[in-house]
Amino acid sequence: MSHNKRGFSVYGPPQPDVSMPRQPQPDVSMPPQPGMSMPLQPGVSITTQAGAPYYCYMPSYNYMPPQQGSSITTQLGASKPSYNYMPPQQGFSMPPPYSQGANTGAAYEQPGYKQGSPPSYNIFSPYSDFEDKSIRRAFIRKVFSILTLQLLVTFSSVAAFTFCDDAKYFVMKNPWMLYTSLALYIVTVIALSCCGDFRRKHPWNLVALSVLTLSLSFMVGLIASSYDTEIVIMAVGITAVVCFSVVLFSLQTKYDFTSWAGVLFVCTMVLLVVGILCIFISNKILHVVYAAMGALIFTCYLAVDTQMLLGNKKLALSPDEYVFAALNLYLDIMQIFLFILRLLGGFSDD
Template sequence: MTYEGSQHSDARGSRSKKKKKKKKVNMFQQQQQQGYTRAKTEEFDLESGETLYPGLSLGENQLRWGFIRKVYGILSAQIVLTTIVSLVTVFYSPINDLLKGNSTLLLFLLFLPFIFLIPLLKYQQKHPHNYILLALFTVSISSTVGVTCANTDGKIVLEALILTSGVVSSLTAYAFWASKKGKDFSFLGPMLFTSLFTLFLTGMMQMFFPLGPMAHAIYGAIGAMIFSGYIVYDTDNLIKRFTYDEYIGASVTLYLDILNLFLSILRVLREANN
């Protein structure tokens, strides 16, 4: 065999070896891809039962959980700020005496949260204005909560705080569990709004026709039931309906639900104690 012939045979041999290697590499890549596909399928099967509600994709589920964590982070900051402002109002005598002794200032503080609420909802998607307005709104509403707590026995305030924490935790857990099972609470909206409007009118009437202790306790109990319903309803909205840009609106909604539930329970306990 000539040198040229041996070169051709070597070339053919090397080409055949390359083809075999290529086949092996392709087979290995196919096996890897099949294994990856099986792994992804298994991952989907494992996590498909962990979505917030039926029919939600895994990608959307992760985004939704991120949104929920953000809302509860803001809500926690609001509650901490409310606690600090309320404690200062209760234990710092000059502020407490000023608020209790000046009915005009107290009335102004009652309406001040509504003044901040309007621009807050308008600019809720504009950073950092939304956080500044949220802080002002929270501080303004916390001062009136502090005055209410200052005029109530500390033991009753602590009892109301513990009861509120238990109710909120239980109802929130129930709303998440029910949503995962496919239940929907959107039907509660009209009933809760009508009940809240009736409660508001009754509260306005108290300014002209004061209620007795028993009527005050009943009023507080009805308020507690309404805001308990709102916690379930708004938590369901948080899971399913609030858009990702409405994190400020969602946190304010839940904050007001919790705060009004606390004040309603406080009213019931205070009247029961009297």
């Protein structure tokens, strides 16, 4: 028999003192894992004393991070921090870390990007090279459809003036038609070439392109009527073969012709000077050289403008610029036809 603190008798074996301090509980937290980090919440402060290493790690169980206003403090010589711990709540899970593995400094990969770097965009086009294949194909089909209609109208006019003498005589008696066509051509080509908002505004862009096509077709047909029929037919055939071959080669080759843009500009200035000389100097050889230079330069322009449709070269056109693209190709083909016609006409003169 024993007595407790109050003096009462207690029967049985002596009971342990309930006021004795409890034994410290074992540490159930996991050691820091290599490359694992725990993102901090807004308002959480971390204080580390001198010489104490700090590790911020994520346990393997559902863990509630420190709440706003709490603090994490490491003691001098401690191997891991002691922080305010809250029991895990049901349904709570930690977000994935930004970096995993040994390389903790690797960039966080965002969805849709490869190797942590965004895709490259062409400075002339708002679409990337690998995301707009269907849009680019539709753009090319639209451009060549418009170009086909333009060429049909133009060569129909050439045939009308070449094989119908009455049409040629009617225009010769009414020269105001030629001057009106020239004025309409100059106004529309400046508007479509220099006014980007206008050439992208439907349907006015197509209206302006139609006016330009009709005016230029009228002038080209009138010019062709001054040559023999055989020369006109030969010029049409040579133009068709040259243009088809250049377009097909430009669409298939991997060589970037758009890098020639600066060189072609210089060649165009030289051609302009030679053309001015041809006005004042009546020399057959000079005229033949001028026609050959013009046909060669605008053939190169045709290759450049064709590759600008593809979108995977140094220079590219936006799919919204279908009118401007069709205009470039149409003017290139017309210049090639006129220079070849002039070249053949120079060889045929006695």
